[in-house]
Amino acid sequence: MRAVRFDEYGGPEVLVVEDVPEPHPGPGRIRVAVRAAGVNRVDSKYRAGIMTVKSLPYIPGTDVSGVVDEIGDGVTGVTVGDEVFGATPKGGYAEFAVLTAWAAKPASMSWVEAAAVPLAAETAARAFAVVDVPDGVTVVVNGASGGVGSAAVQLGVARGMTVVGVAGPANHAYLRELGALPVGYGDGLVGRVRELVPAGVAAALDIAGSGVLPELIALTGDPATVVSVADFSAPEHGAKATGGAEGRRWDVLPVVADLHRRGRFRVSVQQVFPLAEAAAAQAISELGHVRGKLVLEI
Template identity: 55%
Template sequence: MKAARFSRFGGPEVLEIVDLPDPHPGPGQVRIAVRAAGVNASDWKKRQGLMDEELPQTMGYEAAGVVDELGAGVTDVAVGDRVFGFSTEGAAQAELAVLSHYAPIPPSLDFPAAAALPAAVETATRALDQLGVAGGSRLLVNGASGSVGSAAVQLAVARGARVIGTASPANHAYLRSLGAEPVAYGEGMAERLRALEPEGVDLALDVAGSGVLPELIELAGGPEQVLTVADFAGAQKYGVRFSRGDAGRALHALAGIGELTEAGRFSLPVARTFPLAEVAEAHRVGETGRVRGKLVLVVG
């Protein structure tokens, strides 16, 4: 099979498409013929050598496609079913991928839209669970217009929370369409938020890592009310919780997102698609940080 891989750390130019042996599923796993695979910030961190030192490495943790082989004990899907989910081996950007956690693709979604879901939905759900976001919560999402941020907004709204989201003015109409009250980020953000909520908020989630943890702590009433998925150094400095997947993932989110999607209460835009052979260009675009929505590789 064809797969994205790198054999040395560096910029997007180190990525290559290589021939690798076909994988096969173990117990409880399924193999899919990949139709689309998501691209994430963790991909270029991995490529830059910021995740681990192993070489060579394959790429990609989320994919959507058609089941073509079942592992032992799998009875909840059949060969030919459309599914999306996680490749724990980090090899989803390929013609074939083994998924350890998966769910049926919502009927209204195509493969690229389904491939955009797993990482953003899991990260957002995990963060909301750890913060204890529930009906009546007043939640501030810093970086609300990106993939994880917009997922967090919609999932929090579905829980009955009031959500305020920071974004550039160009994205304010988009946040309103998701059910959030927008606030411009940058200098004066805290004052603008207090104009909407004079008493501040109950909880704050940082998905942007933009150095605003002190302001979030002030607005939420203490570091214990704040969680970040993007600012590890800041979390250590200010005593804020940092959420990472290796401490336990919210994999239940995959099974639940279909109902919200079909009810018209959740969507995650695909900003742009690329052929698998153009994975390096997808990295270049993603690393600019100016993409609203998901970047997805189309396979086959």
């Protein structure tokens, strides 16, 4: 099969399209013929060697949508030919991928939209689970217009929360469309948020990892209600960090599918690339200002 992989750490140019052996699913897993693969910031971190991979060469990508074509032992509830979206530990930038977590793709979602959902939604759901606040409260999402942030805003809104979304001014109209109250980053963040929501903030999700944990803690008044998915110095501030080692929240996938079906979850895809242009997609992704997601079409 054709796949994009790298056999040394480096810039986007180390990504090359190659013919590689097809993967097959072990027990509890399924294989899909991939229709689209989501691009995540972590994909570039692995490629650059900021995070190390188990072995080289390595096929990047955790998120795919596709058609089930092989089913591992012990898997129930899915049939060859089903349309699904989910997560692969073995590389999504490829014609075939083995999934360890998946949900039925709703007819309302395109292949490209479905591939944009898994890791972003899982991370957002996990961050909410870590701070463990009830429905209906006010939360701040720092880095609200990217992949994880857009999911966090909408999962919060779906739970009746007032969501203050921190992003650059070019994304404020977009954040309003998602149901957030937008606010800009930079000096004076605490004052701007307090002016917007004078009754206070119950929790804060730091998605951008932009060095504002003290400000977020000042807003909630309690470090235990602040979590970062990108700044692992959070415990030094008394706040929480999550990288997923404590358990994944793939149970959010059918929740997002249902919200999307009912018109209550929008998937924003800034740009779609052919598989062979994965390097161009990662180069844009790592600049850190994508609105929603970037997706590769297979």
